[in-house]
């Protein structure tokens with residue numbers, strides 16, 4: 052095991068025509084790591100919220116806008132009934148305090164196969180491509196993002212950032228290091244593996260509904 | 266533009282091996298275009314081939330020998346010009362690489378590369394010509410040969426010149442930038458694949474409703490014309506130089522021998 | 527996976543006559559090309575991104591040892607394990623050992639080309655494990671008992687009718703041909719498998735040195751279900767997949783989906799770091815990464831280093847006319863098309879994959895779309911050169927080249943021979959004006975006429991005429 056590691060590294064160095072990097076060279080790499088160079092980013096003038104909604108809808112997600120946090124359960128219930136979805140729900144603990152409809156059967160544990168709908172708090176959204184950033188935590192288990200047939204994501208307008216780099220930066224600001232899983236979700240699950248025909252709901256959610264607050 | 270005493274550039278005409286044997290008319294067309302554009306034309310006897318058959322087969326040593334021959338035959342001129350994107354792309358890009366390990370030759374290869382031009386780009390980009398004053402009656406479509414297109418960025422130049430030809434209408438085909446399947450010796454080493462590619466090309470050509478196919482590389486044109494003839498499909502095929510020079514009057518490529526110019 | 531690249535010619539011939547394959551290929555090619563072109567047209571920064579990505583990859587490769595060590599340290603810090611595999615056999619053994627230790631019975635798999643490269647499925651099945659491919663395309667070809675024919679669309683060679691047949695045989699029930707029904711059927715069939723899996727194996731599009739994370743990109747979400755629900759998650763990835771930071775990975779992500787499927791972004795991009803944490807409600811108990819070398823560290827040395835920039839987007843094959851004509855199976859191993867024609871000979875041997883670098887017209891369309899600007903035609907030519915110098919090029923061809931050189935370096939001889947040939951061909955074609963069969967030119971006249979030349983060559987006429995005037 053150790054032998055394989057050492058041999059591979061030795062071959063790499065041999066191929067590169069040098070020995071292990073000198074300390075000053077590794078220091079340069081460490082500095083680069085701490086402050087990576089800016090790569091080209093798509094420039095755009097469109098308003099962040101408009102763009103996020105437009106991009107999400109272009110990939111078959113739906114978006115509903117509400118004024119206030121307390122409006123979320125009503126909007127969620129509307130989406131549920133409009134699409135005839137059974138009220139077997141998993142709700143991220145981060146949202147558990149809201150007043151959910153009493154006829155919902157819901158919990159905040161990991162999603163099992165019987166969960167039909169999930170309601171998940173977003174960490175951020177990236178306007179560049181209209182992508183939601185969902186991070187794993189006890190408030191938002193990863194299974195909620197993939198096991199249920201339908202997913203609702205709750206996003207606040209002020210959580211929308213311009214580029215991916217901004218989202219990574221936001222994450223670093225929390226000071227908590229990287230969570231175990233970061234899911235960047237840009238629409239409902241899809242496949243084009245049969246005759247290049249796009250079909251929604253391949254393995255993950257068939258419907259992705261975003262409730263935008265603010 | 267030139268260092269020659271009379272202000273007319275001395276141009277060495279690169280005679281591609283296919284053209285020399287199969288379609289001398291392209292050579293005369295090229296010569297006419299260059300001379301009418303005010304060039305003093307010389308056709309060096311010391312040339313045979315650009316060396317690609319060796320280079321593309323992995324025989325770099327032979328390719329180098331041929332490259333040296335071309336350098337020796339042409340370095341005295343203001344320009345090397347030839348009617349083929351493929352040979353010219355090789356002279357411009359491959360020659361300097363071939364002499365990576367021989368600095369003196371590398372410098373000579375680079376110097377030659379810098380003054381070597383494919384015909385249509387020479388006329389348009391170097392001489393600034395936009396009209397050749399010829400006439401051609403027909404609806405044509407234009408195949409972009411790969412080496413000229415991707416190696417030398419030739420796309421607008423032939424079209425710009427064709428736009429000045431009276432009586433000619435250009436109708437673009439779908440996938441005009443996709444390979445016709447010639448590929449030098451590829452077409453004889455992998456004939457079945459090559460034929461599939463040329464049939465795809467022919468389908469796109471026919472779909473335009475044009476009566477004539479034009480292009481800038483005889484290899485590709487022989488590939489398409491040879492297939493058209495075999496399938497008994499009526500379609501004229503000319504090198505763009507023949508049309509630009511007003512010499513596309515006799516039988517087209519593959520339609521029987523031309524009386525030599 | 528066994529190597530069949532030496533059968534290239536016969537496989538290509540079969541492919542050209544396979545009508546459902548041709549139908550599938552036509553459809554795929556048009557879709558991929560048009561969608562990518564639309565995305566590129568939308569993004570004015572695309573060329574700048576390509577240039578930056580090529581440079582970043584070169585920087586990484588130049589410091590690959592250092593970044594790999596940093597990556598390993600970070601994975602360990604997150605509670606994961608890194609395993610190093612020199613070759614395919616070692617990689618298989620590492621994974622089999624993990625499966626045995628955790629007493630695994632069922633293994634789910636997300637799409638991973640490296641797992642194909644190391645022949646993992648066969649080894650797992652031989653060890654008595656139940657292996658379930660979860661990517662729809664991979665699932666289809668697993669049912670068909672075939673290898674992938676494309677690196678991002680493994681079942682691109684299958685028509686829906688063929689998928690319907692496979693599903694009918696595997697799932698029972700009435701035969702359905704609607705694509706929505708077929709996708710649903712696969713969804714239902716695979717649901718339960720995710721939950722019963724002991725080990726979930728995925729690839730890794732990028733490995734992040736800074737955080738010790740693996741990053742995967744999918745449209746279906748199958749990779750996420752695979753790695754979230756199994757007890758043990760194993761990532762398999764080539765050593766060249768490491769990138770310094772998430773910011774750097776972002777650069778490649780901007781190119782990947784656009785180049786691959788012509789999407790602005792794929793549906794799911796997932797960054798995973800280590801196993802389940804104390805307060806996590808789900809996630810795998812163990813997290814392993816198997817770093818596979820398999821010839822890559824040696825590839826760094828020579829002219830082929832640029833090949834290690836590859837991010838496996840598949841754009842080169844989508845734009846390759848030869849791939850479009852014969853499909854992926856003709857190439858005879860895991861990686862088809864232009865990138866495969868470079869990689870296969872390098873990994874498996876120049877002699878065993880002789881045809882791959884040669885069956886190319888050098889038209890350059892692949893290089894013009896490659897998001898990391900790999901000069902694929904140049905690398906193919908370099909491989910031909912290596913074959914030539916190692917005398918792998920067939921003797922007849924080498925003889926022909928030697929003869930050509932003797933003649934072509936003597937202009938007087940060359941011109942004399944051309945004059946002779948011109949006269950012979952002119953006579954042969956004099957009556958009909960067309961040459962349908964010419965001795966020694968069978969490869970050409972097999973499907974094309976040869977133009978009848980005039981009896982005199984250009985040089986002959988030119989000098990004759992100019993001397994007159």
Ligand code: SF4
Pocket residue numbers: 835836837838839840841842843865892895896897898899900
């Ligand atoms: S060689 Fe370039 S185009 Fe081909 S798969 Fe790799 S990155 Fe994509």
